[in-house]
Amino acid sequence: MGKTWFHVISEEIEKRIADLQEFLGGRGAKNFEQYCEICGQIKGLRATQTYIEELGRAYAEEQDND
Secondary structure (H helix, E strand, C coil), X not given: CCCCHHHHXXXXXXXXXXXXXXXXXXXXXXXXXXXXHHHHHHHHHHHHHXXXXXXXHHHXXXXXXX
């Protein structure tokens, strides 16, 4: 199976996570509050990415069974 929209979304989320991690690694957070906020965004994006990947696997299995 080729690249699905599940893959595209997951890749975009991964890029955003990488950007946020680079920002934190470059000491971009102005204070602890901003650091915590960005960490929360990363955590939320990771959870979303996991959910999308699970949906993608379920969709692929469904397509294989049809």
